[in-house]
Amino acid sequence: MLKRLLPLAICLASTTVYALDQGEYRLNGFGTVGFTHLGGEDEGRSYGVSGQTTDAWRGDQLSKFGGQFSYGLTDTLGVTVQATAKPLQDEWKANIEWAYLSWQATDALMLRAGRLRTPVYMYSESIDVGFSYPWLRLPDEVYSQVQLSNYEGVDANYSLPLSFGSLSFQVAGGQAKNRDYFAYDELYDIDYDKVFGANVSLASNDFGTLRVGYVEADITTDINGSVVGVVPPGVGVSQQQSLLNLKKNKGKFTSIGYQYDDGSWLSANEWTRRSVEGDGMESIDAFYLMGGRRFGEFLAHVTYAQLDDNGGRQTSWTYGLNYNIAPTVVLKGEYKRVDTSGGYDGVFVRGAQELYQNTVSERTNGAFGVPARNYDGDIVSVGVDFVF
Amino acid sequence: MNNVFRSAAALSLLAFSGLVAAEVAVIVNPGASKAPSQSQVANIFLGKDKSMKGVDHKDWTPTKDKFYSAVTSKSESQLKSYWSGLVFTGKGQPLPSVAGDAEVVARVAAEADAIGYVDAGAVNDSVKVLFTLP
Numbered sequence: 001m002l003k004r005l006l007p008l009a010i011c012l013a014s015t016t017v018y019a020l021d022q023g024e025y026r027l028n029g030f031g032t033v034g035f036t037h038l039g040g041e042d043e044g045r046s047y048g049v050s051g052q053t054t055d056a057w058r059g060d061q062l063s064k065f066g067g068q069f070s071y072g073l074t075d076t077l078g079v080t081v082q083a084t085a086k087p088l089q090d091e092w093k094a095n096i097e098w099a100y101l102s103w104q105a106t107d108a109l110m111l112r113a114g115r116l117r118t119p120v121y122m123y124s125e126s127i128d129v130g131f132s133y134p135w136l137r138l139p140d141e142v143y144s145q146v147q148l149s150n151y152e153g154v155d156a157n158y159s160l161p162l163s164f165g166s167l168s169f170q171v172a173g174g175q176a177k178n179r180d181y182f183a184y185d186e187l188y189d190i191d192y193d194k195v196f197g198a199n200v201s202l203a204s205n206d207f208g209t210l211r212v213g214y215v216e217a218d219i220t221t222d223i224n225g226s227v228v229g230v231v232p233p234g235v236g237v238s239q240q241q242s243l244l245n246l247k248k249n250k251g252k253f254t255s256i257g258y259q260y261d262d263g264s265w266l267s268a269n270e271w272t273r274r275s276v277e278g279d280g281m282e283s284i285d286a287f288y289l290m291g292g293r294r295f296g297e298f299l300a301h302v303t304y305a306q307l308d309d310n311g312g313r314q315t316s317w318t319y320g321l322n323y324n325i326a327p328t329v330v331l332k333g334e335y336k337r338v339d340t341s342g343g344y345d346g347v348f349v350r351g352a353q354e355l356y357q358n359t360v361s362e363r364t365n366g367a368f369g370v371p372a373r374n375y376d377g378d379i380v381s382v383g384v385d386f387v388f
Numbered sequence: 389m390n391n392v393f394r395s396a397a398a399l400s401l402l403a404f405s406g407l408v409a410a411e412v413a414v415i416v417n418p419g420a421s422k423a424p425s426q427s428q429v430a431n432i433f434l435g436k437d438k439s440m441k442g443v444d445h446k447d448w449t450p451t452k453d454k455f456y457s458a459v460t461s462k463s464e465s466q467l468k469s470y471w472s473g474l475v476f477t478g479k480g481q482p483l484p485s486v487a488g489d490a491e492v493v494a495r496v497a498a499e500a501d502a503i504g505y506v507d508a509g510a511v512n513d514s515v516k517v518l519f520t521l522p
Binding site (some may be wrong): 387 | 425430457466473481497
């Protein structure tokens, strides 16, 4: 793919993307201050990609801050660094999300090297910039699938203007070592080798933007939990249980997304499929469909999302209302109703002990342990997104 | 006195006609080698087409509002959201901008591949009108 695309990109010299002039710099910032609450029958349980949505009104699931500095070394060579502060599990962490050198080889081709954001989802590269998408909380069903947000490597971006819009390609490769993976209410170490990604986007002025992307990586992780036995003769005995052990298993992720915005109506939709070779599981499919309408400074939107994971299903409806306080500040409010079926936890957080008990129950036909059950929740979120 | 009165009346008439007309003219250098269509102009001002140098207005004026809503169907907040998507993904920077119609005309007059938009009343002989937005 890379070998085929690069020469194509180089010979099709044409347009796009503004690089900074030599000595020019830009400082931009963004942030979200948001609070979220989980209510309903599962009060007391955690929900979310890193489990911070609970029955207390908490700001550490949605809030985040970032700053980006870009500097033109020459008219075509530039450096960009983006730092963020955001909570992971129960702690605020500072991260360098972007740190790269970019070279505007032609008007149309840009090459970058350094730490880059992984182009996994439709909104991956601006995932921390809430201002760039309509929700306060990106649809968790899709956006909980891959937790890798950046990698070290290179990418090539090629963009071709068309009479009705533009066509862009991105090819990326590299690795990401010693990253955090949130599972079963704990953080585990995970390595991604041979990260490779490619995507194509067709943007039209009148008919929206279609994006198709693929990312793969060799994943190594050992997720195990300390559990207390429930099967004789080990009842009450503490033991380590392996929950997932991957040694360079290939993980594959496909995303097909479509966005439309004519100024009054808008829509955002994405379908994803995730699979890991040799994990003994079927692929995990998820999608969301969102439609919205602007009324002056207001935006009302509704989203249906679904996550299908080996016989378990999570579905949700989200209703949101946004208000533009200023051109770069938006107030957002959302209500999300989540339900699971098939004895599935979905994006609700299940601890290692619960998982063990559920698994024991399944394997002993209910003689021991606790059967897996379904969850539901009412999630309310309010917050402000801004950029400067 | 009479004079003052007359010029005041003329001024108010001018202001009035300005309000009624307020056409926006998309302008290029008289020596421009290309005449981009409206969709190409949209691409240029959205940073997708770099074959010409777009000169933007610094402040959100009625002229700017009219231009962006007519050519790109974007409001001020949508445009800001669009650019934040490009800036924070490292894929683009907003166009260079200057303050006021006169500055835009001067920039376009000075560079062969520059393109801008101004209130039709601000157009003079140093630039060529590509098309006007009613």
